[in-house]
Amino acid sequence: MARVRLSDVAEKAGVHTATASRALNPEARDGVNSDTVRRVEQAARQLGYVPNTLARGLRTSRSYVVALVVPDITNALFPPIVRGAERVLSRAGYTLVLTDTNNDPRTELSQISAMRARGVDGFIIATARWSDPAVAELVDSSIPTVLVNRRDAVSKLPYVGADDRHGIRLCVEHLAHLGHRSILHLAGPNNTSTGRERTSAFRSALRALGRPTAGTVVSCAAFTEDAGAAATHELLEGGGGFTALVAANDLLAMGAIEALTEHGLSCPTDVSVTGYNDLSFVRRLTPPLTTVGVPLDEMGELSAEALLAWIVDPAQGHDAQTLLPVAFLERATTAPADRSRRDRRLIG
Amino acid sequence: MARVRLSDVAEKAGVHTATASRALNPEARDGVNSDTVRRVEQAARQLGYVPNTLARGLRTSRSYVVALVVPDITNALFPPIVRGAERVLSRAGYTLVLTDTNNDPRTELSQISAMRARGVDGFIIATARWSDPAVAELVDSSIPTVLVNRRDAVSKLPYVGADDRHGIRLCVEHLAHLGHRSILHLAGPNNTSTGRERTSAFRSALRALGRPTAGTVVSCAAFTEDAGAAATHELLEGGGGFTALVAANDLLAMGAIEALTEHGLSCPTDVSVTGYNDLSFVRRLTPPLTTVGVPLDEMGELSAEALLAWIVDPAQGHDAQTLLPVAFLERATTAPADRSRRDRRLIG
DNA sequence: GTGAAAGCGCTAACAC
DNA sequence: GTGTTAGCGCTTTCAC
Numbered sequence A, B: 001m002a003r004v005r006l007s008d009v010a011e012k013a014g015v016h017t018a019t020a021s022r023a024l025n026p027e028a029r030d031g032v033n034s035d036t037v038r039r040v041e042q043a044a045r046q047l048g049y050v051p052n053t054l055a056r057g058l059r060t061s062r063s064y065v066v067a068l069v070v071p072d073i074t075n076a077l078f079p080p081i082v083r084g085a086e087r088v089l090s091r092a093g094y095t096l097v098l099t100d101t102n103n104d105p106r107t108e109l110s111q112i113s114a115m116r117a118r119g120v121d122g123f124i125i126a127t128a129r130w131s132d133p134a135v136a137e138l139v140d141s142s143i144p145t146v147l148v149n150r151r152d153a154v155s156k157l158p159y160v161g162a163d164d165r166h167g168i169r170l171c172v173e174h175l176a177h178l179g180h181r182s183i184l185h186l187a188g189p190n191n192t193s194t195g196r197e198r199t200s201a202f203r204s205a206l207r208a209l210g211r212p213t214a215g216t217v218v219s220c221a222a223f224t225e226d227a228g229a230a231a232t233h234e235l236l237e238g239g240g241g242f243t244a245l246v247a248a249n250d251l252l253a254m255g256a257i258e259a260l261t262e263h264g265l266s267c268p269t270d271v272s273v274t275g276y277n278d279l280s281f282v283r284r285l286t287p288p289l290t291t292v293g294v295p296l297d298e299m300g301e302l303s304a305e306a307l308l309a310w311i312v313d314p315a316q317g318h319d320a321q322t323l324l325p326v327a328f329l330e331r332a333t334t335a336p337a338d339r340s341r342r343d344r345r346l347i348g
Numbered sequence C: 001g002t003g004a005a006a007g008c009g010c011t012a013a014c015a016c
Numbered sequence D: 001g002t003g004t005t006a007g008c009g010c011t012t013t014c015a016c
Helices: A006-013 A017-024 A034-047 A053-060 A078-091 A105-117 A133-141 A164-177 A193-208 A225-237 A250-262 A296-312 B006-013 B017-024 B034-047 B053-060 B078-091 B105-117 B133-141 B164-177 B193-208 B225-237 B250-262 B296-312
Strands: A065-070 A095-100 A122-125 A145-148 A159-162 A183-187 A215-219 A244-247 A272-274 A291-293 A321-324 A327-329 B065-070 B095-100 B122-125 B145-148 B159-162 B183-187 B215-219 B244-247 B272-274 B291-293 B321-324 B327-329
Touching: A006 A017, A006 A034, A017 A034, A053 B053, A065 A078, A065 A105, A065 A296, A078 A095, A078 A296, A078 B078, A078 B095, A095 A105, A095 B078, A105 A133, A122 A133, A122 A296, A133 A145, A145 A296, A159 A164, A159 A296, A164 A183, A164 A193, A164 A244, A164 A272, A164 A291, A164 A327, A183 A193, A183 A225, A183 A250, A193 A215, A215 A225, A225 A250, A244 A250, A250 A272, A296 A321, B006 B017, B006 B034, B017 B034, B065 B078, B065 B105, B065 B296, B078 B095, B078 B296, B095 B105, B105 B133, B122 B133, B122 B296, B133 B145, B145 B296, B159 B164, B159 B296, B164 B183, B164 B193, B164 B244, B164 B272, B164 B291, B164 B327, B183 B193, B183 B225, B183 B250, B193 B215, B215 B225, B225 B250, B244 B250, B250 B272, B296 B321
Parallel strands: A065 A095, A065 A122, A122 A145, A145 A159, A159 A321, A183 A215, A183 A244, A244 A272, B065 B095, B065 B122, B122 B145, B145 B159, B159 B321, B183 B215, B183 B244, B244 B272
Antiparallel strands: A095 B095, A291 A327, B291 B327
């Protein structure tokens, strides 16, 4: 415990607690005799003084705590974000409290309110849905909040994400150049910005290539392997007809490949597949997944930085939308269309 | 923010703050007129009162915050533990602060001290090394602390882990029954309890089978894929001579398989490999990794429960060592020895 | 440049 | 059963 108090330090240094406080506070140190500063610092060191952050927070109404809300920490998308955020936060003297909502909006609401009771200085939200009451509430309360990975429809909160339009376009172009003329988009759920944005980007990309009709979009219920497999199964039972598939994320892609395999189709021989996010392990799958690399660590870092900027200077306007550059990663789940057996089997 | 204070509620209910405090506190509610309780609760609800946890903590010297220290949240071993712990903690009204030490003992030390300054009620440590100054310091400070996944050599802190001796024995027996007579143990680092324990279990298992000389142990520098690959490469260049390999964890196993492949050897045809922990994705590798399943969520949950028990009743003795049952998961990286091409090529 | 005094929002003795 | 008082450990006016 923080056994030794500031008053102990002050006594040992022969000064008043107020002076000790100033001496130890970088902001106020200027107005203190440099010799006094030295004495106080020495006393603090000898006593092993550790300031009581709670007391400070109570007085300053700043807790130096930031809450990070994730839907599911076991989803490999989030740990790098958490890590990035934690790195900049702890470096700045802030502490990160993590809360996992288990993908449940009600848990999200109650956890956020618990964090507010703790007096956290701000929120990093990685759970935003397209229409999100929790986000709206945070906006109302005007507590510093930044959105990461996903954003909502209406709020003008700072947002740090990836350049998904570009990422999806790279996938579509790659497949088109490989000769694929019938491309399926396995879309993410409509209640997430990432799902919506990637779908819209898919359509734009085809339009830009002059082939607006070369694509079909199928929505998945969630960004999960199961959802991807289910949608793909259904499609395949309905006859198929595509030689390439752009999945809205890696998990959907994995589910799709699984379903393909169960239908006796192979990837990439029969169907080319692209994922999205480059989760840490997808390059080790067999075949390694072609996907879009997203700087997740950096997303975490930048969201933390944006939040700190807001906390430090609340007067400033805070509504920057940051889209990080992505990288297309060609691996082994995409192949030229003319090598496809699929055309012979299902189409033509 | 927690704009409305208890005094506001008290005023509205026409009572003193102390009474309002009692009315809202389940422990002290008994000594309050039930009608008063009702009035206070109603006022609190109408005003949207949210108690200020900092102020309460300052007064009670209880923060209802627990710190969880992990070496690297992007290692798939830890998210399930975090999730499990967070679940029981938040259910009990506690908040989890997460800190990622980036596998650096110095960061660990400084982060722990920062958390203590915050007045956290206890620690869950997932970073313990066999000799660990940070753990020793925590013991000295007598702040409630439980170890999860790894423990240290000396402290008698509560520990929640898996039954590694059993898990490793299952691997060895499985391989022995498949006819393997020359088994390698890719050991984890000696400065972790898991590394040491699994190595010792490997030796015991062979002894119990009456084949104490059928095994060799090679230490890896870290529990990483790279370390596993490096050790395996070295071995293979030295001549090899084993048909099976028990890795101390999944990452080492993956590295080993990679090295094997680079040497033109295939798994399981030439060498059978077992992993440990059943990280979420290893069943989707090709071939799916034979490994030992460990209830990681439950480890997180039980460690949080053990910690809460200690926090709630500090007088009690707190030194329980909990070893959770494991499950051997036979998948595709293990095969009978007599089908091995390796005997023909490198041995014999 | 330093001390005195007040108070952040809450709870726990102690009165009554 | 409820009000009074004091104080958790710190920072911040305001004097001097």
